[in-house]
Amino acid sequence: MKTVPPTTERLISMLHTMLLIRAFEEKADELFALGRVHGTMHLSLGQEAVATGVCAALRPDDYILSTHRGHGHCLAKGADAGLMMAEFLGKETGYCRGRGGSMHIADVSGGNLGANGIVAGGLPIATGVGLSIQVRETGQVCVAFFGDGAANEGAFHESVNLASIWRLPVVFVCENNQYAMSMPVRKSMRIERISERAAAYGIPGLTVDGTDVLAVYEATEAAVALARSGGGPTLLECATYRYKGHSKSDRQRYRTRDEVEAWRRRDPIAQLRARLIAGGVVTDGAAAMEAETRSAIDDALRFAEESPEPDPASLLDGVYA
Amino acid sequence: MKTVPPTTERLISMLHTMLLIRAFEEKADELFALGRVHGTMHLSLGQEAVATGVCAALRPDDYILSTHRGHGHCLAKGADAGLMMAEFLGKETGYCRGRGGSMHIADVSGGNLGANGIVAGGLPIATGVGLSIQVRETGQVCVAFFGDGAANEGAFHESVNLASIWRLPVVFVCENNQYAMSMPVRKSMRIERISERAAAYGIPGLTVDGTDVLAVYEATEAAVALARSGGGPTLLECATYRYKGHSKSDRQRYRTRDEVEAWRRRDPIAQLRARLIAGGVVTDGAAAMEAETRSAIDDALRFAEESPEPDPASLLDGVYA
């Protein structure tokens, strides 16, 4: 597949996106620790390069289907951090009027057709988005994010096969962060790489270093070009890692500190930052950019905090169109 | 995989089994045409070599999970034709007391855990039979039959993966008869052979000529040996063809007479018969054997016809244990 190296502007904006995701999730983590969040949440800290590299290769009018670990996808697709934070805190001003929360944030007008509380639940839906693009002939593309654990759901199999036989413009992006909750990927399937499953559907499959945002971007760029040109779906596996527990109740008995440390040494943000510093593209070590993203998240939180709660009288709003 | 050539006795018994299946289903077809059968049925005429070759490689205490097209599997596993015919006609003396009918014939004590009205519905169950064998350490094996269309169900994916990671003693036998009702296999998946899907689970997969009962027998023999020795599952694809329509309502618009004729020229029974005649094993062209199987089916029908209908007062029998 042909690949186009990203421009310097793109590299800078990708660093910015990754910093913004990290700032958002560190704040979310902090709010949770303070007991200010109802329910649970799933953080993608450590996986920023996947959401960022993939979405950087998309057009604004392209679609994504996200997962329960979707904050990064949402921000990378261009969502407003304030509306996200408001949803995270269940406010009326949030993307879903506080009805969805962390696990269901959707920015439909921005092309994010929603996080999903159901593992692999977005994959069948992605085939329909692809069908719609194909029938309406709009030249858009749909990216379906899912995890390594999702690759063992029947929905994965049925969806990739359907997209393959109809050559739907869908890119299946597997974020292999090595675990499905406590289940190590090596115990949940007897293959080396999840991308090997592409052969079962007669579509291209490849695995890239999901901590290297450029590798993710270039692989996505090629897969998107193929999909847009009518070449059908690609299964793109991004090898990555989640720094935090699966969710808040996780004692992480299933992995070692050393393993976590080893992956942290390959931090996606540090990698791109180093590269840009080496290339003389950023001078202050992107300190200004990092400060800017943190204050953007502070503003987002302020907006969310000052926003009203939904009116209980509106409980039944939006059940039906 | 090592293979053991079948003995002459086994070859003769396989011919007998195939003739018995054909006689049973031709009689079933005839009864249906006469309007003597309630509901629908699915005939495996043309596919006799798969059921026969596979079951010939099994021990009496091994298990099979059958499909909606299961008459052949049932007879090949050693079921009584009379009890089958009685079930086919909904009689109290049938294998399922007339509650199941053609689509649900089960001979549990004989190791046939049932035909299944749900495409791929038996595959998840097969993993549990494998688990039970593994936990109880009985050295049995479970064969799960399914069709080409079933290979696109999520249940196929989840089940083969589960059997693979736990190395369950299950042999997945795909009867690729080229169509799922009206859907040609080449349109329902973008791969040459369904057995290619084995690689997605890290298990052996192979495709054999499903009209050659010896090829089926030897491949199954090897897969069963692997499963019994703790080597886990195999995906065995048998290329075959159904001579009749999918079910009774089928106008067969999706295929040509020529195609049907071409496959009929490779008739599995004719192939084995020719081989045995050439080898001087059978002299009269197996005419006596054929006559014997036909009269066995006549006896089975007589038994069924003379059997009583279930008593409507027994409607609720067997809902709960």
Add this chain to the structure above:
Amino acid sequence: MTRQISYAEAIREGLREEMRADDRVVLLGEDIGVYGGAFGVTDGLLDEFGDRRVRDTPISEAAITGCAIGGAITGLRPVVEIQFMDFITLCMEQLVLQAAKIRYMFGGTAAVPMVVRTPGGSGTGAAAQHSESLEAWFAHVPGLKVVVPSTPADAKGLLVSAIRDDNPVIFIEHKLLYRTKGPVPDAPTAIPLGVADVKREGADVTVVATGVMVPRALAAAGTLAGEGISAEVIDPRTLRPLDTETLVASVRKTGRVVIVYEAVKTLGIGAEISARVAESDAFSHLTAPIIRLGGAECPIPYNRALERAAVPQEEDILAAVRRVMAA
């Protein structure tokens, strides 16, 4: 002007007219193309609309359902055929956790205009895995609409409304009704969802029936008339939303009610109708207990006589009505 056409033809007409009028309408399903559908409902639509809009799918019910959802939230109006209602058990996650909830979870920012057509019911000797009547499951789910037509005219008129509706609609057809004929208007006529239909007026007892039980209830009402019992037969037609007011008004008038449905009696739609009557002001007008006639508490057996015994028949309706009249 009306003509006599079959229930299956009426559904096909509804599909054809909506597809001609709106190219966002696409069909998805197993064997709906060349084969024309397991019950022939979509026969000829592939020829007229082509394989871009009439899609034969692999046997992947969950993906087909999700495919309709994805199409619906991005500009299509998909109509899915699930070959037998039993197989909808494979679509529950996509239908109930996704289709039914997306609009609400997303704060009203998306709509899911799709229809799932599927044939339910017993009586064809298809046995336990091809004879389900699961409409009550869907009527329990906010976000879904559930339609159960009993005549060709209702089938066409309600299908047209279902396709034009911006919400996911489960449209439940009946195998035994496909060949039944009835008058259907020539001109396209949409019948609104959520409105019950009084199929026969009466004064002494209200018989609420759905699906294939409607013709059985009407036949029974005819017989009862001969006995001087005037039965009012009402078909809710839509189970969610359920037109409670029409049902309650009838009970207020008659003081007696018999609810007839094919699904398993326990927690079938009759349970909800009974409960709504019992909590309504019609309660004080009741002169007899509320009687439900539902399917037996067992899977559908294969044997013809057992199969018949498993669901209400005309004679059961007659007996039940005579019982409430005697109370």
Add this chain to the structure above:
Amino acid sequence: MTRQISYAEAIREGLREEMRADDRVVLLGEDIGVYGGAFGVTDGLLDEFGDRRVRDTPISEAAITGCAIGGAITGLRPVVEIQFMDFITLCMEQLVLQAAKIRYMFGGTAAVPMVVRTPGGSGTGAAAQHSESLEAWFAHVPGLKVVVPSTPADAKGLLVSAIRDDNPVIFIEHKLLYRTKGPVPDAPTAIPLGVADVKREGADVTVVATGVMVPRALAAAGTLAGEGISAEVIDPRTLRPLDTETLVASVRKTGRVVIVYEAVKTLGIGAEISARVAESDAFSHLTAPIIRLGGAECPIPYNRALERAAVPQEEDILAAVRRVMAA
């Protein structure tokens, strides 16, 4: 002798005792091993019984369910954990078309002794796809048994009976009850399935409540006693089979009934209970309409206040009882 232990501990004890007593009992589920289960229920069982009997599975709910079925018909007694009840929507085909029907379809020649444990309900901020209350679906299915325990003692005693039962049992736990404590006998005590429990005796009104609504109903009953209203609180505990006689007997005595459940009101278990009362001889003893308090007709929202408003709370029960007393 009894001790105070939590609902989660009681379930774990039941599992442990049955696994020690019968090596055919095996556990299957996602993250039930090292992780100890999403709610910690199976914590420690992997250490005691090893990974041959305590199986962490991939995320493949349909296969896990079928795996239990296959094990059950060939000599095991599997207990499956479905991490959240919502995900059981992925198991419907295996549970309803296979597990529930196999014995009947096979003419009684097979048995399917298995249990599916799963936590239902809202109140934890888990939103629409992790807060379902779908017990009514299963209570509609012949061949299944459905258990909904509300106390630690019931949870343990009913689980033990469910594991020993030769039929597929859906065992519905509640997230909000896991940490609640209550007295549980030291000695293994099985509580028979299909028997309702009068949690509090009363004379004026019958309050039928299930799951997490039982403690809310008992709290309300306490408050009502102060107002001179004597409420009898009954927990059916098993929804299929449903102990109709105990419920009807109470209504015969009180003449008033309020049914409280968390699931969506329409076609929730309250519909069936109401209908059974209305068709019983207790009908003639009713002095007020039958009142149901169920969940709102919407998916469970994330926001805390909305989530609370979506299901019955103690104050709603108080209001409903006062209403029927006034009728």
